[in-house]
Amino acid sequence: MTDTTHLNGGEATAPLVKRLGPWIGLAALLVVLPMIFSTNSAIYTMNLMGIFVVFALSYNMLLGQGGMLSFGHAVYFGLGGFMSMHLVNYIEEEIFVLPIFLVPIFGGLIGLVFGVIIGSFSTRRAGTVFAMISLGIGELMAASSLIFVAFFGGEEGVSGDRTMGPNILGVDFAQDIEVYYLIAAWAFVTILLMYLFSRTPMGRMANAVRDNEERAEFIGYSQRKVRFISFCASGFFAGIAGGLFAINFEIVTEENLNAMTSGVVLLMAYIGGVGFFIGPIIGAVVFTLLQTLLSNYTEIWQLYVGVLFVLTVMYVPQGLTGILAMHGPAFRMQRLGILVVPYIRAGLPTALMLCGIIGFLEMIHHLRAAAVGETGMSLAGIEFDTHAVMPWVVVVLMGSVGAFLTKTQMPQLREAWDQANAPLASDKGVTS
Amino acid sequence: MTSAIALKGVVKSFGPTQIIRGVDLDIRQGERHAIIGPNGAGKSTLFHLISGRYTLTGGSVHLKGEEISNLPPYEIYRKGLSRSFQVTNLFPQMSVFENVRCGLMWVKNYRYSFWHLVDRERDLNRRVMEVLEEIGLANRQHVPAGVLTYAEQRALEIGIAAAGGADVIMLDEPTAGMSHSETDQAISLIRKVTEGRTLVMVEHDMGVVFDLADRISVLVYGEIIATDTPENIRNNKAVQEAYLGAEAEHA
Numbered sequence: 001m002t003d004t005t006h007l008n009g010g011e012a013t014a015p016l017v018k019r020l021g022p023w024i025g026l027a028a029l030l031v032v033l034p035m036i037f038s039t040n041s042a043i044y045t046m047n048l049m050g051i052f053v054v055f056a057l058s059y060n061m062l063l064g065q066g067g068m069l070s071f072g073h074a075v076y077f078g079l080g081g082f083m084s085m086h087l088v089n090y091i092e093e094e095i096f097v098l099p100i101f102l103v104p105i106f107g108g109l110i111g112l113v114f115g116v117i118i119g120s121f122s123t124r125r126a127g128t129v130f131a132m133i134s135l136g137i138g139e140l141m142a143a144s145s146l147i148f149v150a151f152f153g154g155e156e157g158v159s160g161d162r163t164m165g166p167n168i169l170g171v172d173f174a175q176d177i178e179v180y181y182l183i184a185a186w187a188f189v190t191i192l193l194m195y196l197f198s199r200t201p202m203g204r205m206a207n208a209v210r211d212n213e214e215r216a217e218f219i220g221y222s223q224r225k226v227r228f229i230s231f232c233a234s235g236f237f238a239g240i241a242g243g244l245f246a247i248n249f250e251i252v253t254e255e256n257l258n259a260m261t262s263g264v265v266l267l268m269a270y271i272g273g274v275g276f277f278i279g280p281i282i283g284a285v286v287f288t289l290l291q292t293l294l295s296n297y298t299e300i301w302q303l304y305v306g307v308l309f310v311l312t313v314m315y316v317p318q319g320l321t322g323i324l325a326m327h328g329p330a331f332r333m334q335r336l337g338i339l340v341v342p343y344i345r346a347g348l349p350t351a352l353m354l355c356g357i358i359g360f361l362e363m364i365h366h367l368r369a370a371a372v373g374e375t376g377m378s379l380a381g382i383e384f385d386t387h388a389v390m391p392w393v394v395v396v397l398m399g400s401v402g403a404f405l406t407k408t409q410m411p412q413l414r415e416a417w418d419q420a421n422a423p424l425a426s427d428k429g430v431t432s
Numbered sequence: 433m434t435s436a437i438a439l440k441g442v443v444k445s446f447g448p449t450q451i452i453r454g455v456d457l458d459i460r461q462g463e464r465h466a467i468i469g470p471n472g473a474g475k476s477t478l479f480h481l482i483s484g485r486y487t488l489t490g491g492s493v494h495l496k497g498e499e500i501s502n503l504p505p506y507e508i509y510r511k512g513l514s515r516s517f518q519v520t521n522l523f524p525q526m527s528v529f530e531n532v533r534c535g536l537m538w539v540k541n542y543r544y545s546f547w548h549l550v551d552r553e554r555d556l557n558r559r560v561m562e563v564l565e566e567i568g569l570a571n572r573q574h575v576p577a578g579v580l581t582y583a584e585q586r587a588l589e590i591g592i593a594a595a596g597g598a599d600v601i602m603l604d605e606p607t608a609g610m611s612h613s614e615t616d617q618a619i620s621l622i623r624k625v626t627e628g629r630t631l632v633m634v635e636h637d638m639g640v641v642f643d644l645a646d647r648i649s650v651l652v653y654g655e656i657i658a659t660d661t662p663e664n665i666r667n668n669k670a671v672q673e674a675y676l677g678a679e680a681e682h683a
Contacts, residue, residue: 199549201542208534211523217505218483218515219596220538229544275525 023192030184034177041292043176049288050183051244054190056268056280058237063266064274065198066230067210068123069131072138073238073265078257079114079141080107080239082151084246085158092164100165100173101182104243111239112232119231124224126213135259142258157253160246173247183244190237195277197233206230267309273319282320300365304358330420342416346409353402359395434497436461436600436630437482437513443490444474444481444654451477453654454491461496461599464631466641469651470675475634476518478651479604482632483515484508495600510538514598516589518605518634524578528569528588531577533560535592560595567591567621583614587621594625601626603633607640619643642666650675 034043055077062068084107090096091103098106122133145152152158163174171178197203205226209216213223246252255261264287272283287305294301316322330336359379363386366377375387384391437459444452451474459465467475480486482493484505492501500508523531533550540556542548550556564570567587572580577588586606593601606622607615619640622631635641641648642662649659652674658665665671 196549197546199551200546201537201548201550202544202546204530204534204550205537205544207526207530208523211525212521214485215517215521215523216534218509218521219535219592220506220509221544222504222506225544229546233546 026191027188030188033184034180040176043180045288045292047176047180047183047248048292049285050180050187051241051248052265052268052284052288053281054187054244055238055241055265056272056284057191057194057277058234058241059265060269060274060277060280061194061197061206061230061234061237063269064276064279065203065210066206066227066234067213068126068134068227068231070134070262071131071259071266072134072136072141072262073234074257074259074261075118075138075141076111076114076235076238077242077245077261077265078145078252078254080104080111080242081246081252081256082145082158082242083107083110083239084243085160085250085252086151088160088162088165088246088250089158091166092161097166099168100162100247101168101171101185103165103247104186104240107243107246108236108240111242112236114239115232115235119228119235123227123231126209126223126227130227134262138257138259138262142254145254145257152254155254157251157256159251162247162250179248183248186240186244190240191281194237198277202226202229267305271309271312271319273321273325275318276321276325279319279321286320298362298365299369300361303361333420333424335420338416338420342409342413346406346413349402349405349409351402353399353406356395356397356399356402359391360399363391363395433461435459435494436463436496437632438494438497439478439482439491440494441491442478442481442488442493444477444486445489450489451654452481452489455651455654455656457649457656457659459600459630459632460647461630462628463646464626464644465633466645466648467632467634467651468636468638468641468648468675472653473651474654475651476604477654479515479602479632479634482508483513483602509596509598512599513602514593514596514600515602516593516604516606518608520582520585520589522577522585522588522592525576527574528564528577528580529560529573531588532563532591532595533557535595536560536563539596539598563591563595566625568617583610583617586610586618590618590621590625594629598629600630600632603631603635605634605636607635607637615640 033046037043037046055073058076059070059073062070062073084103087096087098087103087106088100091098091100118137122130122137146154162179163172165172173179173182198206205216205221206229208219209221209223209226216223216226242252242256245256268283268287269280270283271286272281273279290301290305290308294304298304312319318325327336327339330339362379363377366386370377370386375385376383377386378384435458437457439455439457442452442455442457443450455478467478469475477486481488484500484503484507487502492499494500495508495511495513498511500511500513503511523534526534533556536556536559537543537550540553540559542550542553542556561570561573564573567590569580569584569588569591572584577585580588590603590606593603603622607618610618615637622633622644631644633641633644635644645662647659648662648665650657650665650668650671657674658668658671660668
């Protein structure tokens, strides 16, 4: 489950334990997580994470692996969700008999069907044309969802009851923990399938078309067909994520297929790192944590997510996974220790700077949003008056002093980085 | 014997400007055929027309007797014609190994399969290693193609073009920008990987052309003015006046 672009045939001979180890570890992690984090809010957060992981990975089949920048991926997620919700209602009305745990596959098939329909014309071209068509389709579907009230339920959306399905082995999904294991099982299966897809001739050619679509045509492959197949597969997995969403929340609304949700999945994949298979997984986990935890503490959490996205695009386009991967060579040469002290010395003033910036932003927000006459605010347990000068002086000082000290630490950090990554004497000449 | 490639009255215009003006050309099966000519003569355009990158304005192209005019590049490749490019044209983020493997997958019948795991296909991976050994990049197999040296990238270009076992291989300036020693290596590589196949190449280096080619066609302003053996081309007055004389003066 590492970088999908730089692996080669050497993996064919990798021992079984090495190949299966990460998957066994992932399965074990999914089983024990709710035992460690057992509160209702933790289960809620993990359920959302699981759904977003599948959704973000499906998106990365387009962007990271196929080079298709989509602004409308929520269409397949949302349509899978709506159709799954209707199916749950049909099951409740006994029009259909289907175990609830199979509903996501139905969502996937809906995603696939719409992937085939929309992909048949949108994948003719890559680049800007594809991006614009995806944006147009996204807007079209979002507008349609408010027009076709009979199907989409208007602004209220469509709701259902997941507990009314056939009771299999005593599981009726009345408890959130039961839904957790349903989502975890589907997440495990779909992550595995999407990973395996990336290791097939089709997955490899998706990478090739991403890198150089013209060259791919001169080795026998139609770039359009490669994009189309990737697009359909991506729609299928997004539909499964939509089905899981419908089961988890028992309601699907217009918001689930509009541009905002399409933007969220782009953020998750990019922040995590689109060049790595596990990038979107990390992105989805981080985003969900920011969304659920940060939103408990601040009303402007979306601003922080936006800033994180902009900083990622500007400074670490490989995403958070890319930052981890950058440390690979130093780790293999057992030189990570060289970086510890410089990281602490640069990290402390950086934290001070961030505290200053966050304090400044929160105070501005308080000034704008607080009720008239309410001048006191609390930040990290400290009470102060936003109309007084001193708190402003303090946050500005924290920000500027932190920035200055961070800058002074950068040369040492760079030096330590070069030292940690300098090739070993035995490597010299091998990679000439 | 059927020609490997037969061009009949091939014309290509961009707007009102005619770049290729009624080219007739027969390239025999198994020969090494060089197309030479001054800059702007239309050599690369002719390559693009044969390989499907550009559509014809007029005329026809046949590959081993079968018409391939205006087919898309992937269909022409499937019929047995493979090519390299003047400007290095690889999959830069993918490893050298993956580049060659992608070049082999279609002919090994994997097509658009999403039910084979490429790392477990032993025959495919063995063949990739053979190609890498052949082009001298086996020890660079893990490196992303985008960070190879120029000469290595050119070798990989030739390797990808030849890997699929196409009967007809077209190389567009395979030694451009190389030093003398790199050029010598490239010539021996081209000889090795095109053994028993038809080779068509565009090349500016006359040393390479006269060393490698069985026959040479001279293209000047979109027209073939001569097609003959290297010896006869060297002594052809029209060619000397139109091209080789100018080359000699530059040299």
